[in-house]
Amino acid sequence: MSADAVYQVILMGCMVILAILILVSIIRSVKGPKIADRIIAVNMIGTMIIVIIAILSVYQAEDYLTDVCLIYAMVSFLAVVVLTKVYTGIYLERRGIRGDIAAIEDNLGHQDMAAGRKKGPEEQTGAEIQRRQKVEAEEGIQTDGKAEANPERRKK
């Protein structure tokens, strides 16, 4: 038995195991409670498919499959970027928030409320208010100086 034949068997075994791992990842992408879990699982499936294509290019001795590999890597990365941007935009639009920092502070307000230590605008330190005013001035939002992250404003 030549080394070439043995190596073909090894490559086939690798591809079969990777296919099983893709099925395991599909379970997570179906179950995942949050959209971030699904994107993570889809990204991992893309990585495994790229490895399978690379193995296939050696298995069949077809060099052009490496180009398919490169293009698949780029498309998979683009898919992750687009999906995260789209879902961030959907969330911000639903909340009526503009800008990333405001969104993070909005979520921090949620965490504070969940922890039971609600922090009103009067308790905020001077640096926080200054930073928020700077952010609002950059984005051109006119507010009355109250916190955008104030949890009360969202309950309409």
Next chain:
Amino acid sequence: MEWVRLIVSAVFLLLGLLVFISAAIGVNKFKRALNRIHAAALGDTLGILFMILGLVVWKGISFASFKLLLVVLFFWLASPVAGHMISRLEVMTDEDLGEIEVDHHEDL
């Protein structure tokens, strides 16, 4: 000589498979998305490096193996960016995230 190359290549492929298996187990075992990013990034960087190094050892130096290494280079550049964007999505939109610490920089 051919058998030595086969054994080295098979060891690399086996290590890559182990990394991928641990990544798949971690993605299914961890409870939060931020922990799952950690497990998934393992396969994105170390797993793909081992698998493609195994294939390159078998193929020898050629233009096709150079392109395979280019895939690894691209992944090492793109995967941290993708992980960062997913984690930012999670931090922004998950409302029962729990206790996390966020560093505020004035010149953000």
